Amino acid sequence: MCGIVGYIGEKQASPVLLDGLKKLEYRGYDSSGIGVITSDDGKMLLYKTRGKIKDLQALLESHPVPASSIGISHTRWATHGVPNKVNAHPHADCAGKILVVHNGIVENFEELKKELRRKGHRFASETDTEVVSHLIEENYRGDLISAVRKAIKRLRGAFALGIISADHPDTLVAARVGSPLIIGLGKNENFIASDAPAILEHTRKIIYLKDGQLAVLRKDKVDISTFSGKAVRPKVDTVTFKIDAVQKQGYAHFMLKEIHEQPEVLRQMLQKRLKGEALDLEGLGLNDRQLKAIDQIVIVACGTAYHAGLVGKYIIESLSGVRVSVDVSSEFRYRQPIIGKRTLVMAVSQSGETADTLAAAREAKAKGAKVISICNVLGSSLARESDGVLYTYAGPEIGVASTKAYTAQLCMLYLIALKLSSLKHAVSPRERHLLIKQLRNIPALYEKILKNKNAVADIARANSHFGCFLFLGRNVNFPSALEGALKLKEISYIPAEGYAAGEMKHGPIALIDEYRAVVCVAPQSPVYEKMVSNMQEIRARRGNIIAIATEGDKAIAHHAHQTIYVPATHELLTPLLVAIPLQLLAYYIAVKLGCDVDQPRNLAKSVTVE
Ligand code: AGP
Numbered sequence: 001m002c003g004i005v006g007y008i009g010e011k012q013a014s015p016v017l018l019d020g021l022k023k024l025e026y027r028g029y030d031s032s033g034i035g036v037i038t039s040d041d042g043k044m045l046l047y048k049t050r051g052k053i054k055d056l057q058a059l060l061e062s063h064p065v066p067a068s069s070i071g072i073s074h075t076r077w078a079t080h081g082v083p084n085k086v087n088a089h090p091h092a093d094c095a096g097k098i099l100v101v102h103n104g105i106v107e108n109f110e111e112l113k114k115e116l117r118r119k120g121h122r123f124a125s126e127t128d129t130e131v132v133s134h135l136i137e138e139n140y141r142g143d144l145i146s147a148v149r150k151a152i153k154r155l156r157g158a159f160a161l162g163i164i165s166a167d168h169p170d171t172l173v174a175a176r177v178g179s180p181l182i183i184g185l186g187k188n189e190n191f192i193a194s195d196a197p198a199i200l201e202h203t204r205k206i207i208y209l210k211d212g213q214l215a216v217l218r219k220d221k222v223d224i225s226t227f228s229g230k231a232v233r234p235k236v237d238t239v240t241f242k243i244d245a246v247q248k249q250g251y252a253h254f255m256l257k258e259i260h261e262q263p264e265v266l267r268q269m270l271q272k273r274l275k276g277e278a279l280d281l282e283g284l285g286l287n288d289r290q291l292k293a294i295d296q297i298v299i300v301a302c303g304t305a306y307h308a309g310l311v312g313k314y315i316i317e318s319l320s321g322v323r324v325s326v327d328v329s330s331e332f333r334y335r336q337p338i339i340g341k342r343t344l345v346m347a348v349s350q351s352g353e354t355a356d357t358l359a360a361a362r363e364a365k366a367k368g369a370k371v372i373s374i375c376n377v378l379g380s381s382l383a384r385e386s387d388g389v390l391y392t393y394a395g396p397e398i399g400v401a402s403t404k405a406y407t408a409q410l411c412m413l414y415l416i417a418l419k420l421s422s423l424k425h426a427v428s429p430r431e432r433h434l435l436i437k438q439l440r441n442i443p444a445l446y447e448k449i450l451k452n453k454n455a456v457a458d459i460a461r462a463n464s465h466f467g468c469f470l471f472l473g474r475n476v477n478f479p480s481a482l483e484g485a486l487k488l489k490e491i492s493y494i495p496a497e498g499y500a501a502g503e504m505k506h507g508p509i510a511l512i513d514e515y516r517a518v519v520c521v522a523p524q525s526p527v528y529e530k531m532v533s534n535m536q537e538i539r540a541r542r543g544n545i546i547a548i549a550t551e552g553d554k555a556i557a558h559h560a561h562q563t564i565y566v567p568a569t570h571e572l573l574t575p576l577l578v579a580i581p582l583q584l585l586a587y588y589i590a591v592k593l594g595c596d597v598d599q600p601r602n603l604a605k606s607v608t609v610e
Pocket residue numbers: 302303304305348349350351352353354357400401402403487490604605606607
């Protein structure tokens with residue numbers, strides 16, 4: 001997912017742009033660039049480089065930027081064209097007078113490129129983005145805004161754009177369809193950015209640009225209109241999270257910081273949404289009568305959010321009797337899903353910008369379903385397109401590997417299950433009371449688990465030499481096994497597979513030997529004995545077992561080589577607890593292997609393209 005920062009004001013633009021890009025590094029990128037218009041002679045200057053922001057910084061230090069108070073900058077995550085300097089943004093028109101930065105994909109760029117080439121335009125890069133600068137140039141007759149409006153009308157796909165022109169040094173233009181873009185309002189200065197952290201040290205007054213909107217920024221005013229020119233009175237939000245919320249606060253990595261934030265995230269969520277035994281699902285957008293009428297829930301999500309959805313299936317069905325199916329978003333959107341009148345579609349997405357989940361939600365709405373979303377990013381596209389949104393308020397999650405967002409999604413799904421169970425009277429008041437009591441205790445149990453993190457680190461380091469891991473779980477912890485495998489593979493690059501333990505004899509047992517590590521998620525539960533049998537079969541084939549078990553379970557030591565203990569809790573709540581040891585195991589193995597934990601290779605924080 002690319003990062004955009006733009007500035008117009010009275011300060012020197014380049015340091016503002018560079019610092020803004022640094023705050024967006026978490027989004028994953030492979031090249032970056034800055035474009036400015038010089039204040040003295042209105043020249044357009046471009047600085048681009050492959051690699052990290054520090055490489056761009058070195059370039060700017062070796063080529064000092066003349067005075068300029070307007071500019072745009074970009075971190076690129078390659079979609080069209082290899083990561084290199086030429087393909088890095090910003091991109092210019094033939095005359096080098098118009099610069100564009102872009103996040104998203106212009107789906108019809110080939111046909112546009114052919115048309116523009118026929119009209120004599122010469123292209124420097126392989127990117128889809130470059131067609132935008134030439135399209136604006138083609139439509140430019142002295143009025144930049146009009147040229148931009150004509151150009152963006154020709155674009156198909158998702159785009160967030162930042163545009164400047166040497167002939168209009170007092171104007172910064174922004175437009176969006178499908179990719180997030182915010183406007184920051186300052187005093188004699190204004191900003192554009194893909195995400196708030198980029199500009200938080202300058203302003204907390206933010207406008208979330210909506211799809212189909214174009215913004216014209218001057219240093220002392222911002223005008224917003226639809227693409228066709230109809231003026232819009234935007235809502236101005238004030239961002240509350242603190243800038244240090246996006247700093248590491250002394251932890252080695254954002255991921256480790258965010259793992260440690262989980263007790264507080266859950267504590268705040270429960271305080272906000274659990275009043276006594278009453279559920280406050282503010283934002284749901286459905287009243288009790290509508291909720292009661294639901295006879296099927298379809299959960300759509302990707303990656304870790306999908307694993308949260310799988311746990312949600314077990315929990316909601318078990319507590320409410322409502323049928324739940326869970327789909328990977330990219331599958332849901334291309335199969336013919338059966339959506340009934342009483343179907344509720346639940347889209348789970350930390351970023352709220354995942355292209356497949358957005359598309360799945362749109363597909364569900366087109367079929368007449370009510371769509372609610374569980375999101376972490378306020379004002380995200382999915383949040384705004386849903387009939388209701390349950391924000392997890394977990395705060396910015398910077399590490400690419402999702403941790404606190406996952407357990408916050410799980411907690412939200414437990415709350416939804418409890419709400420449905422109370423409406424459907426599906427469980428006894430006593431059972432419900434016990435569950436709520438134990439759910440309230442989870443943050444304290446998290447703190448207990450985190451106090452034991454060094455024991456997990458030792459086990460992780462002792463097993464970091466294995467070239468392949470198998471994660472096994474049953475029932476509510478089958479998704480935990482999938483999530484544990486994803487956490488490990490995405491940050492350590494070790495092949496890791498999550499499997500339903502009952503499936504072992506149907507193939508995976510062939511993998512077991514002394515060169516393999518097997519993580520068995522085996523807390524106390526009705527399927528515990530089955531997990532022990534699996535461990536005996538693994539042990540007999542010299543597999544190396546790391547068990548995650550319930551405190552006090554001494555017997556497990558006869559089967560596992562090493563054991564990570566979690567406190568006892570209600571069986572249905574164990575996915576919440578085992579998530580932390582699985583996150584820590586992956587984290588410490590990746591650190592031991594010297595991997596880039598926060599920005600793993602090839603990954604982006606949010607996959608805003610297919
Ligand atoms: C999880 O650690 C990964 N970063 C990835 O699988 C992620 O969960 C997935 O891309 C979905 O992202 P979303 O929650 O923002 O939609």
